[in-house]
Amino acid sequence: MKLDWVALSVFIALFIFITGLGFFAARWRRGDLDQLHEWGLGGRRFGTLIIWFLIGGDLYTAYTFIAVPAVLYGAGALGFFAVPYTVMIYPLLYIVFPRLWSVAHKHGYVTSADFVRGRFGNRWLALAVAATGILATMPYIALQLVGMQVVIGAMGVETSGFMGDLPLIIAFVILAAFTYSSGLRAPAMIAVVKDTLIYLTVFAIIIAVPMHLGGIGAIFNAVPKAKLLLATPPDGSWGALSAYGSLALGSACALFLYPHSITGILSSSSGRVVRRNAAMLPAYSMLLGLLALVGFMAIAVGVSAMPELADGFKRYGNNFSVPALILAMFPSWFVGIAFAAIAIGALVPAAIMSIATANTYTRNIYREFINPGCTDAQESKMAKLVSLVIKGGALVFIFFVPLQYALWLQLLGGVWIIQTMPSVILGLYTRFFHGWALFIGWLTGFSVGSYLAWANNFAPVYPVHVFGTTFPCYIAILTLLLNIAVSVVLSVVFNALGDRGKDATVPSDYY
DSSP states (O other), X not given: OOOOHHHHHHHHHHHHHHHHHHHHGGGTTOOOTTSHHHHHHGGGOBOHHHHHXXXXXXXXXXXXXXXXXXXXXXXXXXXXXXXXHHHHHHHHHHHHHHHHHHHHHHHTOOSHHHHHHHHHOOHHHHHHHHHHHHHHHHHHXXXXXXXXXXXXXXXXXXXXXXXHHHHHHHHHHHHHHHHHHHTTHHHHHHHHHHHHHHHHHHHHHHHHHHHHHTSHHHHHHHSXXXXXXXXXXXXXXXXXXXXXHHHHHHHHHHHXXXXXXXXXXHTBSOHHHHHHHHHHTHHHHXXXXXXXXXXXXXXXXXXXXXGGGHHHHHHHGGGGHHHHHHHHHSOHHHHHHHHXXXXXXXXXXXXXXXXXXXXHHIIIIIIIIIOTTOOHHHHHHHHHHHHHHHHHHHHHHHHHSOXXXXXXXXXXXXXXXXXXXXXXXGGGTOOXXXXXXXXXXXXXXXXXXXXXXXXXXXXXEEEEEETTEXXXXXHHHHHHHHHHHHHHHHXXXXXXXXXXXOOOOOGGGGO
């Protein structure tokens, strides 16, 4: 593809601005960054507006803005499961997570594994929760680079070989520098700019493209009928219906268990801020719904038939559909703004994810098992160093692991992280569960989920046969039910046998 100097210049200018903002963030709401809660949680002082941008920037990533329309473009209506699942998670956020914020605030917990350690008095269960969070997040960080690779390539920059990898290396060196120096304050401040650019881009697309094509009706008329609705299930099977529903439910249950989601919640200044954001964040679901339609718009415009865009589809497949639509419909200066929004949309969640996993490693592995006597300054220093290692690991992941395998592992992320739900979510409401029963339940769900995904060629939906009927179901839901069943049965047995472990919390901590 031909190098677009205008778009590239606008892109670089916005990237330089974001870099400066990231370093300036260290002076914003200044705190002692030698304290882990200051570096990794912004001092727990972020109010409603900042948390709205932070969680939005955390959950709605560059890969989301590339992948959701790409699924609609390639597979059709099944990709819309991403919209209802984001609606389903906000009642969960409103009801459950102010309790987690409250107990974490009173006990100084920085991670969900901290809470599990205090609640059940079992360091090995806390280790399992921490390790699962780190493992599930690593490919998630790596896949933020997919969106950045696509938009850099779409501007005509070569993305193969060392010189092609150089822009990504530079971007992640910048990311590493300002997260090391500023901690969570950097992505929190940058998220405001990122989301403003994303909203500007999406609204420009949904206004300009229908006007060009003659209205929304013309867009749907141009989409093949097979892509407009879920496929009719065959006799004796729920087909795409149960797959759609279980993907939405499983994704909703898993999303706020990731370390980066917990970090956004625990950095709030109060439980009321969490509740307000549960009411306000559905605005992002509206944005996601509009963004999903961009995949259909790309079909209607016929981007795949344009000779000048053929090389992009050859390199990046359906992931190129959104950049292709922007290139086909807008002038170069706006292309630079839109592509910068997508690239910055990669840096913000990647920064939060690396900080969150660094918090988890430092607090629940380093301090718990390696150096229990470390000072607060040593703990914060270790978290900063680990955040650099995690970013480097993400780069290695992208450069040396074929993308198809990275995608496979990302699909496993939800299967893995949902196994922490009994310990974290149910643990907020009841002390019935025994720590070792939860550990065995986690191990069962984690192992069976990994095996089913492997046996299913890493596809996330597994066909379950019950009484002659087939229910294609998201593996995360199947294994979560198994996990809970094992945890309940073993808790009854272990509670009857003896010591349940010390609970460091009291009922008043949760309000």
